[in-house]
Amino acid sequence: MIKSFLVSVLCFLLVFPTLLQGEDTHIVLKGRSADYSGDTLVFMAYSNMISFSEEKLGECAVDDSGYFKCIIPIQSTRHIYTYLGIFNCYLYTEPGNAYTLQLPGKRDKSLQDLVNPYFEETSIHLSVKAENISNAKPVAQEEELNFIIRAFNDTFYPYYYKFVINAYGSQVDRKEFDKAEKEIRAPFDSLSNQYLNAYIDYRIGLFKHYGSQVSAQKIIQEFFLNQPVLHQNPAYMELFNEVFKNYFLTFAEEYPSQKLPQVLNRDKDYAKVNKILTREAALRSDSLRELVLIKGLYDGYYDGKNIPSSMIQLLDSTRARTSIEMNRQMVKNIMLEITKVLPGYKPPDFALFDSDSTLVHLSDFQGEYIYLNFCNSFGYYCVREYEYLRVLNERLKEKLSIITILVDDSSDNMKQLVENNNYPWTFLHFSNQPDILEGYDIQTYPSYFLIAPDGTMLLS
Numbered sequence: 268m269i270k271s272f273l274v275s276v277l278c279f280l281l282v283f284p285t286l287l288q289g290e291d292t293h294i295v296l297k298g299r300s301a302d303y304s305g306d307t308l309v310f311m312a313y314s315n316m317i318s319f320s321e322e323k324l325g326e327c328a329v330d331d332s333g334y335f336k337c338i339i340p341i342q343s344t345r346h347i348y349t350y351l352g353i354f355n356c357y358l359y360t361e362p363g364n365a366y367t368l369q370l371p372g373k374r375d376k377s378l379q380d381l382v383n384p385y386f387e388e389t390s391i392h393l394s395v396k397a398e399n400i401s402n403a404k405p406v407a408q409e410e411e412l413n414f415i416i417r418a419f420n421d422t423f424y425p426y427y428y429k430f431v432i433n434a435y436g437s438q439v440d441r442k443e444f445d446k447a448e449k450e451i452r453a454p455f456d457s458l459s460n461q462y463l464n465a466y467i468d469y470r471i472g473l474f475k476h477y478g479s480q481v482s483a484q485k486i487i488q489e490f491f492l493n494q495p496v497l498h499q500n501p502a503y504m505e506l507f508n509e510v511f512k513n514y515f516l517t518f519a520e521e522y523p524s525q526k527l528p529q530v531l532n533r534d535k536d537y538a539k540v541n542k543i544l545t546r547e548a549a550l551r552s553d554s555l556r557e558l559v560l561i562k563g564l565y566d567g568y569y570d571g572k573n574i575p576s577s578m579i580q581l582l583d584s585t586r587a588r589t590s591i592e593m594n595r596q597m598v599k600n601i602m603l604e605i606t607k608v609l610p611g612y613k614p615p616d617f618a619l620f621d622s623d624s625t626l627v628h629l630s631d632f633q634g635e636y637i638y639l640n641f642c643n644s645f646g647y648y649c650v651r652e653y654e655y656l657r658v659l660n661e662r663l664k665e666k667l668s669i670i671t672i673l674v675d676d677s678s679d680n681m682k683q684l685v686e687n688n689n690y691p692w693t694f695l696h697f698s699n700q701p702d703i704l705e706g707y708d709i710q711t712y713p714s715y716f717l718i719a720p721d722g723t724m725l726l727s
Contacts, residue, residue, distance in 0.1 A: 293340045295365035295400060301333035302373035303351070308335055312347045315593075316504035317562050320600035344412070344462045346501050352376055355388035358395055359412045359462075369394040381701055382643075382674050384710050392417055415455070415463055423451055423470055430478030444479050462500065469502035476509065483510040483517075492549040496558055498593050508562070513570055515563040522546055531567065532577045537584035557594055560585060561601070568605055579606065608708055608727045614639075614718065615706035619672065619695035622682045627695055629670075630722070636667045637718040641697075641709050644675050644684045652713050653690060660692050672697050674704065674712065 296310060306329045314322040324347060327337035339347075341362050348357035352375040360366060371391055380386045395413050397406040408414050426447045433439070448471060458464055472490040475481040487510055497503035519527045525546060530539045540560065550556040564582050567573035579602065586598040606612040616629045629637070638659070642649035653671075660669050669692035673681045678696040685694050697703055707716065717726040 291363040292342060293338055293400075294360045294362060295336065295338055296327075296360075296368060297334075297336040297365065298368040298370060299333045299335070300329070300370040300373075303329045303335070303370065304331055304333050305329060308337065308349055308351075310337060310339060310347050310349050312345050314600050315498065315597040316501065317508065317558075317565055317597065318601045318604050320604055322600075343499060345499060350388060353380065353388055354391050356391045356393050358393045359416060361412055361462075363400055364397045364406065365400050367396040367398075378676050382704065382712075384704070392420075412460070412463065415458070415460075416466060419455055419463075419467060419470070422454065423474070426451055427474050427478060430474070434478055434480050439479050441479070447478075448474065465497055465500050466502040469497075469500065469506045472506045473502070473509065476506070486510050487549045491555055493552065494555075496554045498558075498597075507558070511559050511562050513563075513566050514559055515567050516570065516572060518544070518547070528573070531581065532574045535577050535580045535584075537581060537588060540581065554591060557585070557589060557591060561594060561598060565601055565605075575605075607706065608716065608724060610724050610726065612724055613722050614716065614724050614727075615703070617672075617695075617700055617703050617706070619697060619700055619703070620678060621693060621695055622678070622685045624678075627693065629718075632668050632670070632718075633722055634720050636720060637716075638667055638669045639672070639716040639718060640670070640713050641672045641674060641704070641707065642713045643673060644680050646712055649713050653688065656692065657690065664691075669693065670695060672703065674709075 307326055308329060309326040310324045311321050312324055314320045324341070324345075325337050325339035327335050329335040339360075341347075341360060344359065344361050346357060346359055348355055350356075351370065352373060354371055354374070356368075356370065358366065358368070370393070376386075392413065395411070397411050397413075398404060399406060430439070430444060430447065451471065451474070452467065455463070455467055458467075469490065472486055475489075476483070476486050486506070490506060491510075515527060515531065518525075522543075525543045527540070527543055530536055530543060541556065544550045544556050544560065550559055561582070564578045564585070568575050568578040582598050582602055586595055586602070589595050589598070608614055614629070618626055618628050621627050629639075638656075640652070640656070642652065644650075656669055656671070659667070671690075671692065671694050673684070673694055674697050675681060678698065681694050681696050684690070707714070715727075716724060719725050
């Protein structure tokens with residue numbers, strides 16, 4: 268009998284772990300919108316707010332009536348979002364709450380939107396109703412996170428835009444500015460939610476920096492010295508990214524005797540860089556200094572003043588030596604992003620359909636040289652390139668596999684193109700994985716990549 272009881276307990280532990288963890292380890296997102304019937308909603312968050320790498324938190328199907336319900340594990344307050352056609356729909360969520368979402372009317376992206384590397388979705392802060400999961404009681408509107416942040420932003424941004432514009436055209440009136448800050452804060456003085464208070468404080472920091480022309484150095488002293496690092500608070504991270512932008516270049520100009528560029532690019536010495544940065548009082552905090560180091564290395568990779576390979580090596584040293592797990596994951600994601608199409612690294616895999624509706628993976632070609640290209644069926648340069656690829660395929664088909672990823676309206680166009688021209692190499696359509704364009708950083712057509720038999724990039 269005891270044995271039977273123990274088996275039952277073990278089964279309960281395996282099948283219902285979330286019940287044992289408590290309701291405050293997840294959220295529920297639900298709603299009804301007939302526009303999205305049959306679709307799948309994918310909810311995302313930024314894994315970090317330096318490179319803005321994305322992570323999928325969860326997904327759910329929308330049934331024929333338009334109803335959806337998604338259970339997502341989260342441990343702390345998060346800014347999450349979902350891409351719905353031309354919209355980026357976001358909300359702020361707290362563990363232990365269920366949110367009923369009101370989705371916008373459906374508007375799909377056009378082909379021009381999909382292939383435009385500079386297209387940005389329209390951001391929409393979703394209207395929500397929240398209730399506590401454990402007791403099913405509604406969260407009072409005046410206490411609900413999204414309602415308060417929206418109310419604050421409605422108060423904040425008119426002042427912000429007014430003072431930012433004025434600050435660049437005339438001298439700032441300090442009395443008027445101080446009065447404006449008090450008016451922005453006044454309706455929210457009684458808040459006890461730490462996340463909200465930090466959000467407001469760092470928005471005010473942005474207001475001071477641009478609306479009152481307070482220097483980055485003073486902002487760092489006021490808002491970052493001896494303050495906790497808030498990786499998941501967008502207001503904190505936006506101000507952080509502004510005042511620490513290209514920080515290595517600024518530091519090198521201010522303290523030339525420290526020889527930071529030499530240590531970064533020639534020595535590539537993690538310990539020395541850390542020691543040099545402690546020259547600044549605000550960076551004597553290990554957690555802030557390490558975040559500044561990560562930001563500096565990320566910016567340094569792209570700034571044209573530092574050696575990219577040195578930045579990668581120092582990022583790798585940071586990942587190996589940090590004691591902060593969130594920073595370790597951040598560096599890992601950043602390195603994946605900046606090395607994805609670099610020679611010597613493995614490019615993103617994909618799963619795309621060919622002209623026979625067969626799902627094809629990049630990994631299916633492991634052990635072969637691959638000449639991967641992105642093109643379309645209508646561009647002059649792409650059409651001309653196909654004839655060159657035909658010749659190349661004839662000459663090297665025993666040694667080289669050619670793959671063309673077609674960025675076109677539909678897979679029917681691809682089928683017609685292949686059949687009408689009798690192209691003998693592999694054509695795949697991008698439509699079921701449109702983020703492949705971002706994965707390979709496609710800016711123009713055609714774009715080419717040569718991949719080695721071991722799966723690493725040779726040329727891009």
